[in-house]
Amino acid sequence: MLIRRPADILPSEITDPAHYRSRRQFMTQASALTLAAALPASVTHAAAGSLGPLAASPLSTTEPPTSRRAVTSYNNFYELGTDKADPAENTFRLKPAPWQLRVEGLVNKPRTFGIDDLLKLAPLEERIYRMRCVEGWSMVIPWAGFPLAALLRQVEPQGSARYVEFVSHYDRATMTRGVLDWPYVEGLRLDEAQHPLTLLAVGLFGEALPVQNGAPIRLVVPWKYGFKGAKSIVAIRLVEKQPLTAWMKAGPSEYGFYANVNPEVDHPRWSQATERRIGEFAKRKTLPFNGYANQVASLYGGMDLRRYF
Numbered sequence: 276m277l278i279r280r281p282a283d284i285l286p287s288e289i290t291d292p293a294h295y296r297s298r299r300q301f302m303t304q305a306s307a308l309t310l311a312a313a314l315p316a317s318v319t320h321a322a323a324g325s326l327g328p329l330a331a332s333p334l335s336t337t338e339p340p341t342s343r344r345a346v347t348s349y350n351n352f353y354e355l356g357t358d359k360a361d362p363a364e365n366t367f368r369l370k371p372a373p374w375q376l377r378v379e380g381l382v383n384k385p386r387t388f389g390i391d392d393l394l395k396l397a398p399l400e401e402r403i404y405r406m407r408c409v410e411g412w413s414m415v416i417p418w419a420g421f422p423l424a425a426l427l428r429q430v431e432p433q434g435s436a437r438y439v440e441f442v443s444h445y446d447r448a449t450m451t452r453g454v455l456d457w458p459y460v461e462g463l464r465l466d467e468a469q470h471p472l473t474l475l476a477v478g479l480f481g482e483a484l485p486v487q488n489g490a491p492i493r494l495v496v497p498w499k500y501g502f503k504g505a506k507s508i509v510a511i512r513l514v515e516k517q518p519l520t521a522w523m524k525a526g527p528s529e530y531g532f533y534a535n536v537n538p539e540v541d542h543p544r545w546s547q548a549t550e551r552r553i554g555e556f557a558k559r560k561t562l563p564f565n566g567y568a569n570q571v572a573s574l575y576g577g578m579d580l581r582r583y584f
C-alpha cells in the first residue's frame with residue numbers, strides 16, 4: 276500500500292456529535308430538496324432527504340467523531356485515484372444509483388437486492404466506530420447501517436460455507452487501471468461476517484454515503500485494518516475456501532487475510548504500535564483489535580496471530 280503522511284488536520288475540526296446532529300436537523304428541514312438531488316434516488320425515496328431516524332447503538336464509542344470534512348476528503352478508494360484527495364474529486368466516475376447487490380454462492384436463497392430491499396432488512400442504526408488504517412492513521416466515524424448478519428440470515432448460508440467474499444464495483448473504462456488486480460476483493464471468515472459489530476454501511480453523519488466513502492453500500496469491520504472494508508459492493512459470495520483478496524495478491528507478506536489491528540505485529544515496512552488520530556497532534560497507542568478485544572478476541576482463541584496476521 277502506498278504510504279503517506281496524514282494531512283495535518285487540526286483538532287478544532289473534530290465534530291461534536293451534538294453539533295452535526297443539529298446541523299442534520301437543519302438540513303432535513305431547510306434544504307431537503309438540495310440534498311435530495313445529491314442522493315441516490317432509492318435512498319432519497321426511502322428517507323425523504325436524509326437517512327431519517329437512526330437507532331442509537333450501544334456498540335458506539337463515546338469518542339468525538341472526526342470532522343466530516345476529513346472523513347469525506349481524506350480517502351482510500353484506489354479505483355478513484357491513489358492520492359487521498361482523488362476520490363472526492365472523482366465522484367462522477369461512480370454512479371451509486373440504480374444499484375444492485377448480488378448475494379450468491381453457498382446459500383439456499385441467492386438473491387439480487389436493490390438498495391430499497393436492503394434497507395428493509397433491519398432498522399438503520401448509527402454506529403460510531405474507531406477506524407484504523409494499516410498506513411497508521413485513525414478516525415472516529417459515525418456510520419449508518421445494519422448488521423451484515425441480517426443480510427446473511429436472509430439468504431441462508433449452507434453448512435459448507437466458511438468464508439464470505441466481497442467484490443467492489445469496477446469499470447475499466449472510467450476507473451484506475453493497474454495498481455491492484457481489479458476488481459477489489461475482500462473476505463471474512465463466516466463467523467467474523469456474522470459478528471454483531473460487522474456492519475454494512477449506507478451512510479455517515481446521518482446522510483447517505485458519499486461516493487468517496489463507498490456509496491451506496493460498503494463493509495465496515497472496526498477491529499480490522501481499514502482495507503478490509505470493501506467499498507461500493509456489487510457481490511457478496513459465500514464460499515468454502517479462504518478468498519484471495521486484492522491486497523494479498525499485491526503483497527502477501529504485507530497484507531494478511533485476517534488484518535486484525537495488532538500493535539504487536541508490525542507491517543514489514545513500519546511499526547503498527549502507534550497511530551495518528553486525524554485531527555490530533557500527539558500519537559496514540561494502537562489498541563489490540565482496535566479497542567474491540569472484549570467483543571472479538573474470542574473469535575481467534577488458540578490462533579497464532581503472528582502467523583495469521
Ligand SMILES: Nc1nc2c(c(=O)[nH]1)N[C@H]1C(S)=C(S)[C@@H](COP(=O)(O)O)O[C@H]1N2
Nearest residue numbers: 350351352353408443459488501502504506
Ligand atoms: N473498493 C475499495 N474499497 C476500499 C479501498 C479501495 O481502495 N477500494 N480502500 C480501503 C482502505 S485502505 C481504507 S483505509 C478504507 C477507507 O475508507 P474511508 O475512505 O471511507 O475512510 O476503505 C477501504 N476500502
Ligand SMILES: [Mo]
Nearest residue numbers: 408409501502
Ligand atoms: Mo487503509
